[in-house]
Amino acid sequence: MSAIEISQLAKSFGPVKAVDGVSFTVEAGTITGYLGPNGAGKTTTLRCLLGLVTADAGTALVNGVPYPQLKQPLAAVGAVLEATNFHPGRTAINHLRILCTAAGLPQQRAAEALEQVGLADVASKRVSGFSMGMRQRLGLAGALIGHPEVFILDEPANGLDPSGIQWLRGFLKHLAHERGAAVLVSSHVLAEVEQTVDNVVIIAKGRLVRQGTLAELTRNGDAPLRVRSLDPQTLGPALERAGGAVEPLDDGALRVRGLAAERVGEVVLAEQVVLTELVQERTDLQRVFLELTEETS
Numbered sequence: 128m129s130a131i132e133i134s135q136l137a138k139s140f141g142p143v144k145a146v147d148g149v150s151f152t153v154e155a156g157t158i159t160g161y162l163g164p165n166g167a168g169k170t171t172t173l174r175c176l177l178g179l180v181t182a183d184a185g186t187a188l189v190n191g192v193p194y195p196q197l198k199q200p201l202a203a204v205g206a207v208l209e210a211t212n213f214h215p216g217r218t219a220i221n222h223l224r225i226l227c228t229a230a231g232l233p234q235q236r237a238a239e240a241l242e243q244v245g246l247a248d249v250a251s252k253r254v255s256g257f258s259m260g261m262r263q264r265l266g267l268a269g270a271l272i273g274h275p276e277v278f279i280l281d282e283p284a285n286g287l288d289p290s291g292i293q294w295l296r297g298f299l300k301h302l303a304h305e306r307g308a309a310v311l312v313s314s315h316v317l318a319e320v321e322q323t324v325d326n327v328v329i330i331a332k333g334r335l336v337r338q339g340t341l342a343e344l345t346r347n348g349d350a351p352l353r354v355r356s357l358d359p360q361t362l363g364p365a366l367e368r369a370g371g372a373v374e375p376l377d378d379g380a381l382r383v384r385g386l387a388a389e390r391v392g393e394v395v396l397a398e399q400v401v402l403t404e405l406v407q408e409r410t411d412l413q414r415v416f417l418e419l420t421e422e423t424s
């Protein structure tokens with residue numbers, strides 16, 4: 128049984144098909160990035176999964192059952208949907224203590240969870256003074272409180288600065304790879320999650336566009352090389368003689384397929400030309416995501 132199992136899920140709001148026949152699973156011990164441009168249907172999917180929205184069709188299961196049927200939801204699932212809706216006058220620790228009370232958990236979990244997300248120093252500060260990044264961490268603390276093994280996080284990197292994003296990456300990896308949790312994390316910014324996730328599910332306009340392991344979607348073998356030299360007239364034909372398919376680009380660089388970077392380097396050396404650029408072009412994942420984002424912007 129998968130920790131999260133979404134099957135043929137569909138939800139419309141009036142004429143808008145927010146989610147249109149989406150299926151994927153998330154296994155224990157893995158992080159899945161749920162990616163798509165703004166308005167793609169990510170939040171709606173997660174809301175269906177958490178029983179906050181009733182799907183028109185299909186199923187969204189956690190540990191094999193719909194969320195509302197979980198006996199102890201906070202012990203099964205840690206969810207952060209919107210990290211902004213805290214009571215502003217409440218302190219961080221009080222916010223978590225209230226969650227503990229509501230879930231029948233020992234009060235000490237509040238302090239432990241704050242410690243885990245690096246907010247122990249501001250435990251007795253009011254949430255009204257918290258930055259977006261601190262609110263995200265507080266949301267995560269709330270998700271951790273019942274020691275769940277499934278995490279559902281909607282855009283947790285929103286509002287985090289680069290060091291916060293770095294911290295989040297490490298934290299999610301710890302949850303999945305060391306504690307064996309199943310983590311589903313949504314984002315509309317590929318770069319935020321690209322270094323974190325094991326699997327990727329991409330949606331756009333409610334429909335699943337691509338899914339696979341990160342390794343599959345970023346396999347670079349087929350991605351062409353961009354080669355720029357002070358002497359493309361010499362280098363281009365030489366690369367072709369070495370077995371490459373060479374396409375001159377408008378900006379003077381050459382797009383080379385069928386040759387590894389090492390081989391290009393050898394040709395450069397043999398021809399004694401000056402090389403000014405040698406990079407692998409975008410991976411499949413970056414290309415797919417960029418096309419989608421450009422389409423919808």
Ligand SMILES: Nc1ncnc2c1ncn2[C@@H]1O[C@H](COP(=O)(O)OP(=O)(O)OP(=O)(O)O)[C@@H](O)[C@H]1O
Nearest residue numbers: 140143145163164165166167168169170171172315
């Ligand atoms: N309660 C609602 N009523 C009407 N339309 C809605 C509602 N919730 C979502 N939608 C619409 O459904 C579509 C998908 O929205 P959703 O919030 O799920 O996308 P998203 O991928 O999470 O986007 P974002 O990255 O902007 O949060 C959008 O067109 C949105 O306007």
